[in-house]
Amino acid sequence: DAGITQSPRHKVTETGTPVTLRCHQTENHRYMYWYRQDPGHGLRLIHYSYGVKDTDKGEVSDGYSVSRSKTEDFLLTLESATSSQTSVYFCAISEESSEAFFGQGTRLTVV
């Protein structure tokens, strides 16, 4: 299995509070991604990274920011959590010609 660890695995937070989810990889893969999974929507890309300090927006980036200061870590931050951000969040990694490998997911509930 690809070495991808997401933390935390579960989190409940209050509306308006900042939240940071962490993705850590041990595979030295260049590309890293954050997706959210919601019923009826499949997986939607929030942000992705194509190298250290190189990131770009996905289709549902509003309300989210990311940072990648090291190859192995990709952080997703919700600056001020809202109930619409209640979801399951997946981190994924990939190389040039490979499939995406996924972490275990983080279930985030905003109350």
Next chain:
Amino acid sequence: AQTVTQSQPEMSVQEAETVTLSCTYDTSESDYYLFWYKQPPSRQMILVIRQEAYKQQNATENRFSVNFQKAAKSFSLKISDSQLGDAAMYFCALRAGTYKYIFGTGTRLKVLA
């Protein structure tokens, strides 16, 4: 824009029978990859099969095979000899141009004993 469409929200199959899950996609790129992922109740995303667009031969992995129709932009997954452990959400995904993966909305497969 690149899109992936899975038009079957839910499918059922009898154990030991064969089922086909549909996926259509759209891209203007000539070089791309297609994937099927399985997501069991554990939530883990598991790669089932991959297909490179430049390969004419359909990919096969044991009981799983695809019907890749490039001109029609269709990429269906066939599961033969269905087993109870095949019950899961199945996602079709496309990677083209940039290194983003675009996913369909998924098909929930139920396997009946």
